[in-house]
Amino acid sequence: MSLKYASKISTGSVDGTGRSEIGCAIAIVLERETRERERAMGVLRRISSRTLLFPRVLESANRSLNTLPVPSTPLSNGIHVLYCPDSVGIVAKISECIASRGGNILEADIFVPQNKNDHSSYLLYRGSGIHCQGAVALKSEFVFDPTKWPRAQMDEDVLNLSKKFNANRSVVRVPSLDPKYKIAVLASKQDHCLVDLLHAWQDGKLPVDISSIISNHDRLPNSHVIRFLERHNIPYHYLSTTKENKREDEILHLVQDTDFLVLARYMQVLSRSFLNRYKKDIINIHHGLLPSFKGGNPSRQAFNAGVKLIGATSHFVTEELDEGPIIEQMVERVSHKDNLLSFVQKSENLEKQCLLKAIKSYCELRVLPYEENRTVANGTQSFEGAVYTHHLPSDVMEYPVSCSPSSLF
Known part of the structure; x- marks a missing residue:
């Protein structure tokens, strides 16, 4: 039975009893998924005694249900970051690896530092679609079918690629399958960055476990x-500090099983000993636009400088105060009408946004430190080199290239 004929029945243009009920039943059969089949058929059987059209309705319903698409396996997305010496064929081999497992890459960011003493390539791969079992998924990052490419096999494949290209660093993340990053947050008296971070975590905007x-x-x-x-059953540890005792041994004990630390306006300088013993990344927020106005009271420094x-700056913590590689910066315009209070208020608002964006970018492997005080931030351009964005069709192999920043303008 055609949809046109079914429409005539439901509107009463075909003779017979139970016309409206038959039309409703047909609509149910045609529109509901397979799990509704039995219930829809029950409706048809209950009205079959009042009409001679039931055999034709049943035949049409069966044909419609048999053409419903079979649900496909859910797809997963991930991101792979590779840091290795530059050579021909890096992108081709990685693309070949992902394609051979049924995945696809539509975007690749390639960064080659201009420093002649550093011939390393920084590759951040993000795909945006895949055709698999009749379904099309459009997402950021590369997409794959976990039944065709199990997580353990992915780790093995990435390890083989890392060995082939003598990689200094190679990381692959699948957010839907991998555990979230575990972090601890250090804060002092001011609450604005800490509170904003906690609420963003509660709303699911930060892919971390706290x-x-x-706090001191x-x-x-x-x-x-x-x-x-x-x-939320999150422990709070109060550790009173003095100039002579920063309680770093106790802090280190509390954070030893974390993946990285966040300093949300923690107004204590971590020592070289602490950094060497922790040996993991620490993200800090500074309420000033580095490298200007380092140290304390940056808003007052900026106000006095006219x-x-x-701005606000999020950066990695190093031994030198406010000297670590910059992850993210945000700015806002001020004028002669602003006073010191408005400087502070605007800076605090920028701090909250800047810290959250830095944490999210770090968790998504979109930030890669290189050299002593620089980072490769996905999708940006740098005066020290270039970040290229290639949109790759699934059947195209792209090779890394090098050029000077001047060719971008």
Whole structure:
């Protein structure tokens, strides 16, 4: 039975009893998925005694249900970051590896530093689609079928590629399959960055698990932060510090099983000993536009300097204060009408946004440190080299290239 004929029945243009009920039943059969079949057929059987059209309705319903698409295996997406010496064929081999497992890459960012003493390639791969079992998925990052490319096999394939190209660093992440990054957050008295981070985590905007909050400031039991942490069973550790005792041994014990640390306005300088013992990345937020206005009171420094732009900077922590590789920066324009208070308020708003974006970019493997004080940030251009974005058809192999920044303009 055609849809046109079914429409005539439902509108009463075909003779017979139970016309409206038959039309509704046909609509149910044609529109519902396979799991609704029995219920729809039951409706048809109950009205069959009142009409001679039931055999034709049943035949049409069976044909419609048999043409419903079979649900396909859910696809997964991931990102692979490779840092290795530059050579011909890197992108081709990685593309071949992913394609051979049923995956696809539609975008590849390739960065080659201009420093003549550093001939390494920084490759960040992100795909945007795949055709698999009749379904089309459009996502950021490369997409694959986990039944065709199991996670353990992916690790083995990536390891083989790393060995082939003598990689300094090779990381692959599949957010839907891999555990979230485990972090601890260090904070002092000011709450704005910490509170914003906690609420972003609660809303699912940060792909991390927060193991604990550590502070050198004792918050009251009825404070917003403490109540929030108690609701979510996140431990709060108060460690009073002095100039002579930064309590670093205790902090190190609390964070030893974390993947990285976040300093959300933690107003203590971590020592070289702590950094050497922790041996993992630490992300800090500075309420100033580095490299200007380092150290304390950057808003006052900027106000006294009469600047027209203020900002916030998120960076990796190193032994030198506020000297680590920059991850993210945000700015806002100011004028002669602004006073010191408005400088501080605007800086705090920028801090919150900048820190969250830096954490998210880090978790998505979109930031890669290189040299001593630089980072490759996905999708940006640098005065020290170039980041290229290639949109790759599934059947095209692309090779890495080198050129000077001047060719981009």
